[in-house]
Amino acid sequence: MIETERAGRSFKVRGAVVHAVRDLSFRIEPGEFVGCLGPNGAGKSTTIKMLCGILTPTSGRVRVAGLDPSRARTALARRIGVVFGQRTTLWWDLPLRDSFELVRLLYKVDRKLFAARLDELTEALDLGGFTRTPVRQLSLGQRMRGDLAAALLHDPEVLVLDEPTIGLDVVSKAGIRSFLLRVNAERGTTVLLTTHDLGDVERLCRRVLLIDHGRLAFDGSVGDLMATAPGTATIEEVVTRLYTRGRAAPPPVEPV
Template sequence: MIEAVDVVKAFTVRTRSGLLRRARTPLRAVDGVSFAVEPGEFVGYLGPNGAGKSTTIKMLTGILTATAGTLRVCGLDPSRRRTSLARRIGVVFGQRTTLWWDLPLRDSLTLVRRLYRVESGAHRARLAELTALLELEPFLDTPVRQLSLGQRMRGDLAAALLHDPELLVLDEPTIGLDVVSKATVRDFLARVNAERGTTILLTTHDLGDIERLCRRVMIIDRGRLAYDGGLDELRRTVPADRVLVVELASPAAPITLDGIENVRVEGPRQWLRLPRSANAAAVVAELARGHDVRDFSLREPGIEDVLAGLYRGDHEYWCSGRPVAP
């Protein structure tokens, strides 16, 4: 569905170097990225701000042209076959709407049908399906400008999927949404992927989206692909500390153990950070010898902790489990 081989996107940044002079500095926003996405996959595309995520998305959708390398989406060159590609993909940018601001949502979706030349019978059936799945019925006749953020996002998803695309590209689709709206959008995307086999590429800073939806993640950092694989493999690849939560019989002074950091004390409960090399069973046994321990739990690092370490640079670059030069 997507094939990228050594894709590069370079820009020229102009900076002031004197009263009337400007210096030109070349910048590679995407620097030799290669990956493939198979039909039916649900892939998360992650990275810190400025890493190259949005630039990659814009090249995949034909908005930008790659400086070098080979890029194919649905078998097409996105920049040369942008119109043909638009009929086969759906795109949602969380901070921008594709709907008509002053028109009711129903009329916006009718215009989308005209743009994609969807046959009227297929349109009615598809709209009815999306209306039910996204719970659009209560606000179909409401002008888009009067919709809440969550309602508008559901409308944008309906517009992106109205022509039944093979590939759905999502850029921050849950940004700013409340808990209920996020759950609705996540459930819908999981269903579309599972039942219709729609390939989905998702970029987001909400790691809850990634953990609930994606079986595979790709991480871009400073324009290069730093990781491509599963979440469990990522946790094993990038070291992150575990936290041992200990509940004592009564409040006590902070526990101190060699090589163990006490990060928090709250009444009888204390949080101890364990390095990956520490044996949790041995730590618990040592605690039990010197303290009246009522309960304890070991918390494995969340994906947030793993990515924080990756972004800070507490790692080598990794791709499919193999280190590559930064």
């Protein structure tokens, strides 16, 4: 469903070439639920942007749903859903349902199927109470649920999420997580998410990709990930170890 082959992306910053991503190769099968980890600046978002067709790889090859994202961007956009946790696609000043209506027209979803799908998502994401509220008045948790619904109304085959749980409280996080599991299990939607919340990884992902310095540093199941460190290490310790390989780890902070 998603395939990258020695994909790379470099930027020219004041004459110097910066490699945000290099030689990245991985393959995600239909129906998988994959978490993408990596320290800040590792190249996760650049990778996501290449998968969505926003950025063209400067080397290598990327295929999503059988399409080359940068060349068949429009065709691809109809088959993937994208949510950036720190941004919103919703119309700030208008009621939430107006944004959904725009999604219907944009993706040319049949009216009847759209209504059914919207009902389903309204129920699953518990949107009922605020579809008539202007988006600027929604809480972050409500807005994120709205954004998720907007990304799924056209029933995409692939869902790409960039930090979908950022800034959310425990209850909202749990709601979003169980929804994502449901989408993946019931509709067979392939999910790729980046996150810094290791709870997301533990509870959601069957497979983990770890990107560091723009390269793939680990690819395997959560069990394999845990096995990279001695027995009793928590997932936090395991990931810290992987992030700080070849560097001095920050001193551990004891709980007060």
